[in-house]
Amino acid sequence: MPHCPTFRELRVETESPRGRLHLMRALGEGRVETTERFVRHMTLCLDCRACEAACPSGVQFGKLMAATRAEIQARRAVSPSERLLRWLVFDQLFPHPGRLALLGWVLRIYQRSGLQRLARAVGSWHPVGARSPRPHREGAETAPLRRLIEAERLLPRISSRFFAPKGVVRPRAPVRRRVAFFAGCIMRIAFGETNRATVRVLARNGCAVALPERQVCCGALHVHAGEREGAKRLARRNIAAFEASGAEAVVVNAAGCGAVLKEYGELLARDRLWAERARAFSARVRDLSELLAELPLDPPRVRMSARATYQDACHLVHAQRIRQQPRTVLGAIPGLELVEMADADRCCGSAGTYNLTEPELAARFGAQKADDIVATDAEIVVSANPGCLIQLAAHLRQRGAPTRAVHLADLLDAAYRAERS
Amino acid sequence: MPKPLSPGLVRELWAIVGRDAVLDQPEDLLVYEYDAYLDRAVPDVVVQPVNAEQIVRVVRLAASEGLAVTPRGGATGLSGGVVPIFGGIMVDFARMHHILEVDVANRAALVEPGLFNLDLSTAVAPLGLYYAPDPSSQKASTIGGNIAENAGGPHCLASGMTTNHIRGVELVTRDGELVQLGGRAADAPGYDLVGLVVGSEGTFGIVTKAWVRLLPIPLRTVTFLALFQTVDAAGAAVSSIIGQGIVPSALELIDGPSAAALERAFKVGYPPEIGAVLLIDVAGLAEAVAEEAALVGKLCEAAPGALGLRYAATAAEREGLWKARKGALAALALIAPNYYLCDGVVPRSKLAQVLRRVAAIGAEWEVLVTCVAHVGDGNLHPLIAFDVNEPGILPRVEGAHDEIIRACVDAGGTITGEHGVGIEKRKYMPWIFAPADLDRMARVRAAFDPSGRFNPGKVLPTEAEAGTTDPSESVPLRVGVSAGLDPERWV
Numbered sequence: 001m002p003h004c005p006t007f008r009e010l011r012v013e014t015e016s017p018r019g020r021l022h023l024m025r026a027l028g029e030g031r032v033e034t035t036e037r038f039v040r041h042m043t044l045c046l047d048c049r050a051c052e053a054a055c056p057s058g059v060q061f062g063k064l065m066a067a068t069r070a071e072i073q074a075r076r077a078v079s080p081s082e083r084l085l086r087w088l089v090f091d092q093l094f095p096h097p098g099r100l101a102l103l104g105w106v107l108r109i110y111q112r113s114g115l116q117r118l119a120r121a122v123g124s125w126h127p128v129g130a131r132s133p134r135p136h137r138e139g140a141e142t143a144p145l146r147r148l149i150e151a152e153r154l155l156p157r158i159s160s161r162f163f164a165p166k167g168v169v170r171p172r173a174p175v176r177r178r179v180a181f182f183a184g185c186i187m188r189i190a191f192g193e194t195n196r197a198t199v200r201v202l203a204r205n206g207c208a209v210a211l212p213e214r215q216v217c218c219g220a221l222h223v224h225a226g227e228r229e230g231a232k233r234l235a236r237r238n239i240a241a242f243e244a245s246g247a248e249a250v251v252v253n254a255a256g257c258g259a260v261l262k263e264y265g266e267l268l269a270r271d272r273l274w275a276e277r278a279r280a281f282s283a284r285v286r287d288l289s290e291l292l293a294e295l296p297l298d299p300p301r302v303r304m305s306a307r308a309t310y311q312d313a314c315h316l317v318h319a320q321r322i323r324q325q326p327r328t329v330l331g332a333i334p335g336l337e338l339v340e341m342a343d344a345d346r347c348c349g350s351a352g353t354y355n356l357t358e359p360e361l362a363a364r365f366g367a368q369k370a371d372d373i374v375a376t377d378a379e380i381v382v383s384a385n386p387g388c389l390i391q392l393a394a395h396l397r398q399r400g401a402p403t404r405a406v407h408l409a410d411l412l413d414a415a416y417r418a419e420r421s
Numbered sequence: 422m423p424k425p426l427s428p429g430l431v432r433e434l435w436a437i438v439g440r441d442a443v444l445d446q447p448e449d450l451l452v453y454e455y456d457a458y459l460d461r462a463v464p465d466v467v468v469q470p471v472n473a474e475q476i477v478r479v480v481r482l483a484a485s486e487g488l489a490v491t492p493r494g495g496a497t498g499l500s501g502g503v504v505p506i507f508g509g510i511m512v513d514f515a516r517m518h519h520i521l522e523v524d525v526a527n528r529a530a531l532v533e534p535g536l537f538n539l540d541l542s543t544a545v546a547p548l549g550l551y552y553a554p555d556p557s558s559q560k561a562s563t564i565g566g567n568i569a570e571n572a573g574g575p576h577c578l579a580s581g582m583t584t585n586h587i588r589g590v591e592l593v594t595r596d597g598e599l600v601q602l603g604g605r606a607a608d609a610p611g612y613d614l615v616g617l618v619v620g621s622e623g624t625f626g627i628v629t630k631a632w633v634r635l636l637p638i639p640l641r642t643v644t645f646l647a648l649f650q651t652v653d654a655a656g657a658a659v660s661s662i663i664g665q666g667i668v669p670s671a672l673e674l675i676d677g678p679s680a681a682a683l684e685r686a687f688k689v690g691y692p693p694e695i696g697a698v699l700l701i702d703v704a705g706l707a708e709a710v711a712e713e714a715a716l717v718g719k720l721c722e723a724a725p726g727a728l729g730l731r732y733a734a735t736a737a738e739r740e741g742l743w744k745a746r747k748g749a750l751a752a753l754a755l756i757a758p759n760y761y762l763c764d765g766v767v768p769r770s771k772l773a774q775v776l777r778r779v780a781a782i783g784a785e786w787e788v789l790v791t792c793v794a795h796v797g798d799g800n801l802h803p804l805i806a807f808d809v810n811e812p813g814i815l816p817r818v819e820g821a822h823d824e825i826i827r828a829c830v831d832a833g834g835t836i837t838g839e840h841g842v843g844i845e846k847r848k849y850m851p852w853i854f855a856p857a858d859l860d861r862m863a864r865v866r867a868a869f870d871p872s873g874r875f876n877p878g879k880v881l882p883t884e885a886e887a888g889t890t891d892p893s894e895s896v897p898l899r900v901g902v903s904a905g906l907d908p909e910r911w912v
Binding site (some may be wrong): 001002011012013016018022023026032035037038041055056058111286292 | 444446447448449451452453455469495496513515516518536539540560561567687688748751754755
């Protein structure tokens with residue numbers, strides 16, 4: 001219970017892991033239906049899995065929650081407009097890197113042409129209403145316009161150059177490991193530079209990095225939204241793409257993607273043709289920090305005098321149980337002073353698309369996180385997940401804090417680049 | 422039978438605690454039907470007050486409507502103490518979880534009942550202080566719940582149970598008065614009513630604030646494991662330690678099956694196929710600790726069947742050993758999906774004898790019995806591990822439980838050490854108390870609550886259970902489904 005961010009904030013049993021598990025079981029026993037209130041209790045869960053990591057009984061909360069969300073989708077009467085939207089997003093957009101790139105291109109024009117400034121000026125006049133102290137009590141979901149404004153506010157700066165995986169990048173030094181890099185979908189258009197940095201960091205550490213061209217989105221958003229079939233289709237395409245690369249390890253730089261890639265084995269467990277291949281694929285997946293700590297890291301030869309703090313991404317620390325490795329890697333950077341913030345492993349409120357679906361509660365978690373970061377006096381906050389970085393940056397900006405939110409790969413890459421100057 | 426809620430009641434509750442703090446929808450009420458015991462019952466309405474004044478008004482309203490009132494802390498209890506078997510209003514303390522004052526000079530704190538036990542120790546640690554009672558549920562159980570149950574814990578061996586650490590309480594009585602019992606200072610004059618309230622399981626009144634005693638963190642703590650071939654050997658070592666007049670700050674026994682489960686869940690380094698482990702804490706001043714630890718170690722090694730000692734070298738190792746011990750109940754889910762924990766206590770001189778008897782009872786009823794015991798206190802905690810889906814298992818579990826408790830009572834022990842009577846052990850009360858004893862208890866309760874509507878159906882046996890009337894005439898209780906004990910709900 002004390003590990004659950006939503007219980008700590010809302011103080012009701014329905015918003016705690018024990019309460020949610022009880023409701024899930026009650027659904028199975030037919031004691032409750034998927035009523036609006038029931039669904040509300042399930043969607044308010046961040047799916048951060050802090051409870052799972054803390055549970056000595058080994059209850060696999062993440063899996064139970066994914067199954068419950070799929071059950072909700074199956075039982076729900078979906079309106080035609082929602083069905084259309086889901087079809088567009090989950091079937092027509094995310095599985096297609098080309099279309100995502102097109103969207104990225106449009107957004108880039110929006111951001112660079114001055115349209116964004118205009119829209120924000122207009123948006124700031126719109127009365128979005130006071131934030132409710134207890135959002136779970138609201139019957140209605142957040143108004144669509146409010147959501148759009150919130151989404152726009154969180155829109156990351158689209159990369160000047162998208163990342164298009166292709167070919168193999170070889171290290172200058174002898175090859176220590178043959179790996180393949182998973183480029184993600186949002187990562188390619190919003191964090192193109194971080195992806196390039198990741199590849200450079202890997203190469204600098206003696207990895208030959210394959211960039212399979214046919215890889216697609218990992219399917220994490222599909223799983224969390226209860227679209228399991230869509231997720232399976234993506235999983236099969238990725239497994240095939242990476243098998244062809246022949247790499248020993250599949251390296252990921254986004255915690256949310258990594259967690260799902262590691263679960264492909266379970267996702268496809270009942271698929272006779274794919275189960276074994278999926279298990280083998282999942283066993284090869286490594287987070288960037290995990291791989292670097294394993295190598296181990298070849299430390300940068302320059303000093304980087306800065307005070308940094310590290311934010312645990314939920315899908316790294318809880319879902320993948322990777323707590324020490326990123327800290328080990330950061331500790332190996334000469335001159336970098338690593339200070340722990342309070343509750344570093346508490347969710348920042350980004351939680352996939354939570355900050356779009358539950359903006360009010362997400363904003364409270366984000367603000368709290370910004371306070372904890374500022375209290376450390378750190379100049380840099382490091383994390384290893386795009387969603388977290390967007391959320392952290394937005395809330396630090398809002399608070400007027402000078403702290404920069406940086407991906408581990410970008411920080412390392414900057415240090416290695418400084419070597420050459 | 423429970424009275425249906427009057428239609429205006431929810432509105433009146435809104436007026437008292439605010440609309441946000443009243444839960445009356447079925448999906449919300451469902452999760453207030455449990456603790457860690459078998460029986461379930463859904464309250465009619467849950468309120469989440471933020472101060473004593475609101476509770477006073479809720480209690481007055483409940484009195485005028487003739488409704489039951491059940492206070493709720495962390496709902497981690499093992500005896501059904503918080504299960505509202507007569508429905509009514511549940512007063513949930515989740516929003517009253519603050520430390521109101523820390524009095525460092527007098528080593529005391531004024532706290533709200535909804536505060537998690539461990540949060541108190543964590544908060545005062547920078548001041549060099551801690552709150553001693555440490556039930557294994559301490560991450561998720563509350564000070565208010567601990568007061569209701571007079572909770573214990575591994576370190577209560579040396580420092581005493583909850584009752585030794587509560588100096589005063591503010592209590593809402595059935596007629597809606599706010600009374601102050603005891604206070605900040607150690608020895609309040611007059612009758613020790615605080616002592617009566619602690620362990621009254623919410624049947625005397627509702628505690629709205631408590632003055633708790635804090636202790637200085639020991640300067641030095643030595644934690645070590647003593648390993649044994651058999652439970653008998655460990656029992657003999659405990660007898661010789663206690664026999665020498667030594668009271669370590671904690672003395673816990675973990676038998677073979679439990680050790681294996683803990684090793685799987687926590688990887689603490691228990692050797693495989695070990696018969697029994699003693700987990701021992703010796704704490705105090707640096708020199709005295711070294712001397713006492715050495716002596717305890719020597720006594721353990723001298724026991725026949727001893728397999729040596731293992732010291733925790735660092736604070737992290739010590740925390741690891743204790744984390745595993747406190748996570749024991751949950752980790753036992755790895756043995757079997759359900760468990761039934763017996764809270765039987767025996768005189769320490771009878772430890773080895775009763776432990777043998779417990780093993781025999783397990784064999785007789787063909788159930789797996791394993792122990793994670795506060796052995797220094799004689800609190801055995803035999804645990805029956807089972808799978809509720811196995812046909813015909815429940816009567817065997819209950820049969821074994823009855824016999825284990827009977828064995829404890831026969832050995833001069835008692836039916837519960839620290840988990841409370843609740844619903845679960847009402848039927849055992851006549852085993853250790855004569856009708857006159859029980860009658861006296863009932864009269865004390867009536868002095869606090871003549872209506873008997875504070876947490877009704879707990880502690881005192883029903884007439885049928887007490888055997889004073891025809892057993893077929895049982896009290897109509899509103900008990901929900903029994904879906905088995907769920908270690909996973911014990912988060």
